[in-house]
Amino acid sequence: MSQENLNLLDDNFEIERMNLAERVQHIVLMVSFIILIITGFPLLFFEWKFWQVLFGSPISFYIRGLLHRISAVMLIGLSIFHIFYVIFSKDGKEFFRAMIPKWKDFRDAFETFMHYFGFTRYLKSRGILTKFFEKNPYWLFNELPKYDRYDFRQKFEYWAVVWGSFVMILTGLAMWFVEFTISIFPLWVYDVCRIIHSYEAILAFLAIIIWHMYNVHLNPEAFPMSKIWLTGKITVRELRERHPLEYERFIEKLKKEGISDGRNSKGNNPEN
Amino acid sequence: MKRYLYLIIFALPFYLLAQSNEDCLTCHGDESIKTPERQELYINNDGFSISVHGKAGISCIDCHSDLKGVQDFPHSEKLKKVSCSECHSDVYEKMKNSIHFKKVECKNCHGSHYIYEKDNPQSFIYPLNIPRICEECHIKKVRIERGFEFIKLYDDSIHGRALTKSGLIYSATCVSCHGSHDIRAVSSKDSNVFRANIPYLCGNCHKGILQDYLEGVHGKDFLKGNTDVPVCIDCHGEHDIYPIDQPRSKVYHTKVPQVCGKCHANEILARKYGYSIFRVLTYQKSFHGIATSYGDLRTANCASCHDYHNIRKSSDPKSPIHPDNLSKTCGKCHKGVGRDFAKGKIHVWEEKKENIWAYIVRKFYTIMITVIIGGFLIFIFVELYARIKRGVKR
Numbered sequence: 001m002s003q004e005n006l007n008l009l010d011d012n013f014e015i016e017r018m019n020l021a022e023r024v025q026h027i028v029l030m031v032s033f034i035i036l037i038i039t040g041f042p043l044l045f046f047e048w049k050f051w052q053v054l055f056g057s058p059i060s061f062y063i064r065g066l067l068h069r070i071s072a073v074m075l076i077g078l079s080i081f082h083i084f085y086v087i088f089s090k091d092g093k094e095f096f097r098a099m100i101p102k103w104k105d106f107r108d109a110f111e112t113f114m115h116y117f118g119f120t121r122y123l124k125s126r127g128i129l130t131k132f133f134e135k136n137p138y139w140l141f142n143e144l145p146k147y148d149r150y151d152f153r154q155k156f157e158y159w160a161v162v163w164g165s166f167v168m169i170l171t172g173l174a175m176w177f178v179e180f181t182i183s184i185f186p187l188w189v190y191d192v193c194r195i196i197h198s199y200e201a202i203l204a205f206l207a208i209i210i211w212h213m214y215n216v217h218l219n220p221e222a223f224p225m226s227k228i229w230l231t232g233k234i235t236v237r238e239l240r241e242r243h244p245l246e247y248e249r250f251i252e253k254l255k256k257e258g259i260s261d262g263r264n265s266k267g268n269n270p271e272n
Numbered sequence: 273m274k275r276y277l278y279l280i281i282f283a284l285p286f287y288l289l290a291q292s293n294e295d296c297l298t299c300h301g302d303e304s305i306k307t308p309e310r311q312e313l314y315i316n317n318d319g320f321s322i323s324v325h326g327k328a329g330i331s332c333i334d335c336h337s338d339l340k341g342v343q344d345f346p347h348s349e350k351l352k353k354v355s356c357s358e359c360h361s362d363v364y365e366k367m368k369n370s371i372h373f374k375k376v377e378c379k380n381c382h383g384s385h386y387i388y389e390k391d392n393p394q395s396f397i398y399p400l401n402i403p404r405i406c407e408e409c410h411i412k413k414v415r416i417e418r419g420f421e422f423i424k425l426y427d428d429s430i431h432g433r434a435l436t437k438s439g440l441i442y443s444a445t446c447v448s449c450h451g452s453h454d455i456r457a458v459s460s461k462d463s464n465v466f467r468a469n470i471p472y473l474c475g476n477c478h479k480g481i482l483q484d485y486l487e488g489v490h491g492k493d494f495l496k497g498n499t500d501v502p503v504c505i506d507c508h509g510e511h512d513i514y515p516i517d518q519p520r521s522k523v524y525h526t527k528v529p530q531v532c533g534k535c536h537a538n539e540i541l542a543r544k545y546g547y548s549i550f551r552v553l554t555y556q557k558s559f560h561g562i563a564t565s566y567g568d569l570r571t572a573n574c575a576s577c578h579d580y581h582n583i584r585k586s587s588d589p590k591s592p593i594h595p596d597n598l599s600k601t602c603g604k605c606h607k608g609v610g611r612d613f614a615k616g617k618i619h620v621w622e623e624k625k626e627n628i629w630a631y632i633v634r635k636f637y638t639i640m641i642t643v644i645i646g647g648f649l650i651f652i653f654v655e656l657y658a659r660i661k662r663g664v665k666r
Contacts, residue, residue, distance in 0.1 A: 116658035187616030199637035
C-alpha cells in the first residue's frame with residue numbers, strides 16, 4: 001500500500017468491527033458455554049474431588065442438571081437467532097459472506113505457519129538451495145499473508161462453533177429426551193450420542209482455552225485481553241496490521257466518499 | 273405306713289432345726305448390715321417374695337444349703353457358692369456348650385435374690401434390659417476381637433433404636449441373634465450367627481424376606497451350601513444395621529454399587545464363577561452410576577433394575593430385567609416408554625465387540641482431538657517462539 005494511503009486516517013481512529021447484535025450474540029454464547037462446561041464436565045470427570053465437593057448432594061446435583069438444560073436452551077435460542085441474523089439482516093449477510101472459507105484461507109494458514117517457522121529462511125542462510133530461493137522468493141515466506149476481514153483462524157473458529165453447536169445440540173437433545181431416543185433407536189445410539197457429546201465437549205473446551213484465548217486475547221499484541229468483544233471497536237492501526245485487505249477496501253471506500261470525513265471525527269488524537 | 277413313719281422320724285429333726293426366712297431376716301432385714309469390706313448384706317424381703325423363687329416358696333437355705341442346720345449365729349462369713357444347677361440342671365446342660373461356661377455365672381445375667389419372670393419389666397432379662405446386661409461386660413471388661421466399639425454399634429442400630437427409642441420389645445436384642453444359655457463363638461458351626469445359619473436367623477423375624485432371598489440366585493446357591501454367596505449381613509451389616517434411608521446404612525441408595533461390587537467387581541470371585549467384573553464398572557461410568565456417585569437419589573442403582581433380595585437371572589420370566597419386563601422396569605423412572613424400549617446391550621465394556629459404532633466414534637474423536645489440539649499447540653508454540661525469541665515480525 002502506498003504512503004499516501006497510510007496517512008489517510010489517524011492510527012487511533014476507531015471503526016466498528018462487531019455491531020451490537022454480534023456482541024450480544026458473543027456474550028450469550030460465552031455465558032452459555034461457560035455454564036455448559038461447568039455443569040457438564042462434572043459428568044465427565046466425576047472422579048475429581050473438586051466436582052464431588054461442588055455437586056456432591058442431591059440438590060446441587062439437581063441444580064447442575066437444571067442449569068445445564070437452561071443454558072442449552074440459551075444456546076439453541078442463540079443458534080436460531082443467528083440463523084435468522086445471517087439470512088435476513090444486512091450486517092448478518094455481510095458477516096456470513098466474509099466467513100465463507102476460501103482456498104486462500106488454507107494457503108494463508110500454511111504461509112503463516114511457514115513464516116513463523118522460518119525453516120526456508122534458515123536453509124537459505126546456510127547456503128542451501130540458494131538459487132531456488134532467489135528465483136522463488138515466495139518460499140522464503142518473508143511476509144505474513146494479507147488477511148481479509150476474517151483471517152483463517154477466525155474462520156476456523158466460527159465454523160468449529162457452528163459444527164460443534166450443531167453436534168452438541170443434536171446429541172444433547174437425544175439425551176435430554178432419552179425416552180424418545182431409545183424407544184425408536186437401539187441402545188447403542190444413545191451410547192454413541194453420549195460419547196460424541198463428551199468428546200465434542202472436551203474438544204470445544206480445549207479449542208476455546210487454547211486456540212481462541214491465545215489468538216484473541218493472550219497473544220503478545222492483545223495481552224491481557226482484546227476489548228473488541230466489549231466495545232466492538234477496532235483502531236485503524238490494528239485493522240491495517242491484522243486485516244490488511246479489509247483495510248485497503250476501507251480506504252478505497254473512503255477515497256470515493258471524500259477523505260476528510262474520517263479525519264475530522266476523531267482527528268485530534270496524535271499517535272503515541 | 274412304715275415309709276411315712278421313717279420319713280417323719282428322719283425329717284423331724286431337720287424340720288425342728290430348720291431356720292425359716294424370718295430367722296435369716298432377723299439380721300439380713302436390717303438395711304445397715306454390711307461386711308467389714310462394706311458389702312451390702314441386706315435382703316429386701318418384699319422384693320424377694322415376688323421373685324420367681326420367692327413365689328415358689330423357696331427359702332433361703334434351699335439355695336444357701338450349707339447353712340442348713342447351723343445353729344450358731346452369726347454364721348461363718350464365707351458361704352459356699354449357690355449352685356443353681358441343682359434345680360436347673362437342663363439349663364446347666366445347655367450352658368456346658370456355651371462360650372460363657374465357667375466364665376459367666378447365672379447371677380451375672382439373672383441377678384440373685386430378685387429374679388423375676390422374663391416378661392416382668394423389672395427382670396434383668398426383660399428385652400429392654402438385655403443390651404445393658406451384656407454390655408456390662410462386653411463394652412467394659414471383655415474385649416472381643418472386633419473391639420468394644422463393634423458391640424456399642426448395636427445401641428444406635430435399627431434394632432437397638434427400635435428397642436430403646438421406639439420401645440419395641442420384639443426388636444432383636446443380643447439374645448435374639450446370639451442365643452442365651454448356649455451362646456457359642458461366631459466361628460462355631462452350631463452358633464446362631466455362624467455364616468451358614470444367618471439367613472434362617474434373620475428369617476426368624478423377617479420371614480417374607482427369607483422367602484424372597486431363597487428364591488433368588490443368591491438364595492438358591494446358599495441352599496446348595498455355597499459359602500461365597502452373600503447372606504444378609506454381607507449387604508446389611510451386623511451390629512451396624514441402619515434404616516436404608518440413612519446415609520450411614522450400608523445399603524443406602526448411593527452405596528449399593530459398592531456393596532454389590534464387593535463380589536461383582538472382585539476378580540477372583542468373577543473367575544471362579546464365570547461372571548463379568550465389568551457390570552459394576554460400566555454402571556459406574558454410565559449416567560446412572562455417575563449421578564449416584566454425586567449422591568443423587570433419583571437415579572437407578574443396581575437394585576433398581578435387578579431387585580435385591582430375590583435377584584433373578586435375566587432368563588427368568590419373573591426377573592425385572594427379563595426382556596419382557598424391561599419396559600416396566602425402566603418405566604419406573606422413564607415414564608411413557610413403549611414395548612420396544614431399551615432394546616440392545618447394556619453394560620457394554622468391550623465396545624469393539626459389543627458396540628462397534630461407539631468404538632469407531634471414540635477412536636475417531638481421540639485421534640481428531642489429538643491432531644487438532646496438537647496442531648494448535650504446535651502452531652502457537654512456533655508463533656510465540658518466533659516472535660519472542662527470534663524477533664520475527666508479525
